Amino acid sequence: MEKHGVTHPVVIMPNKELEKVIGVRGFPSSAVFLGREMQWTGHPSSSASALAAARKKGSKDSIYPKKFSKVIKSYNKKEFVKAMLDLRKSLEKVEGDDLTWGKQFEQFLLDSSAKAFKAADQAIQDGFWLQGIEIAEPYLGKGSPYPMVEETVAKFESLKEDKLYSKEMSGGKLYAKAKGYEDAKEYVDAVKTYKSILKRCAGTQIATHAQTAGQKLIDDRRPGHKPNCPSCRRARGAACSKHHEEMEL
Numbered sequence: 470m471e472k473h474g475v476t477h478p479v480v481i482m483p484n485k486e487l488e489k490v491i492g493v494r495g496f497p498s499s500a501v502f503l504g505r506e507m508q509w510t511g512h513p514s515s516s517a518s519a520l521a522a523a524r525k526k527g528s529k530d531s532i533y534p535k536k537f538s539k540v541i542k543s544y545n546k547k548e549f550v551k552a553m554l555d556l557r558k559s560l561e562k563v564e565g566d567d568l569t570w571g572k573q574f575e576q577f578l579l580d581s582s583a584k585a586f587k588a589a590d591q592a593i594q595d596g597f598w599l600q601g602i603e604i605a606e607p608y609l610g611k612g613s614p615y616p617m618v619e620e621t622v623a624k625f626e627s628l629k630e631d632k633l634y635s636k637e638m639s640g641g642k643l644y645a646k647a648k649g650y651e652d653a654k655e656y657v658d659a660v661k662t663y664k665s666i667l668k669r670c671a672g673t674q675i676a677t678h679a680q681t682a683g684q685k686l687i688d689d690r691r692p693g694h695k696p697n698c699p700s701c702r703r704a705r706g707a708a709c710s711k712h713h714e715e716m717e718l
Contacts, residue, residue, distance in 0.1 A: 474584055474585070474588040474604075476584055490507070491510050497512065498512065499511065499512070499516050501520055501523050502523075503523045503526055503527055508522065508523050509523075534563075534570050534571075536562075536567055537556065537567075537571060537574070539555050540556045540559060543555055544578075547607045548607070549581070549582070549615075550608065550609070550612065550613045550615070553578050553614050554612060556574060556578070557575070559571060560572070579615070583616070585604050585607070586608070586615075586621050588601075588604050589602065589604040589605035592604060596677065597644075598628060598637040598638065598675070599637065599642060599675075600641060600645075602625055602628075605621050605625075609621065636669070636672075636673050636675075637670070637673050637675055639669065639670065640669070640670035640673050641675050643662055643665060643666045644666060644679055644682075647662035647666070647679070647682065648682075651686070656692045656693070656708075657714055657716070659691075660686050660692055660716050660718070663680070663683030663686075664679075664683060667679055684718060687716055689706070689707060691706065691707060692713065692715075693713045695708070695712050698712060700712075
């Protein structure tokens, strides 16, 4: 969880109690519950009909206190500064269970911001400047109440003084585009995009990452891979001899 920057609530039960209830036979596994009664269990890809049925029978009320609906709306739009400001205004007007819930959500937002700033700092240290900035940005802005805002903004401003800043940023956008091609198994386009980073952003840290990522695709014989080709599938992700495309960075 720490490695991947997980911020959503996670519950781990001892002695595999949850796995026993669901009847987990492999991963990933999902289950649909209505109240305390399990309606369905199986692979997540087959859960749609069970979820639809449960929604029809389930309560239409929000799982969040109604007095915090504005806060949740901002949070779901990733407007985390507005969410915290609205939350703290609401906390002045609530009591009892609503106050308890609000305080817990406030701590959740604070914990999430701390993790985001830490992940942003690590990304920048690792040479992914654009990624680092994008991770932290939802917690920055006018009136942000989160700790470490001033230090983070100062760090970002110092990056702008680097003569290669603009190239790191443009290279970061291209790197994200290349990764998108990889995810879509469009490896030829991915390698071409990595190659363009080397040409346009020479001397940057992101170019070093592009060199590594692009060369790995080439070494693994990914370019030309056809997901629908039986021979490519048997090659475990590599392109078969018929479809393989020779490429260089």
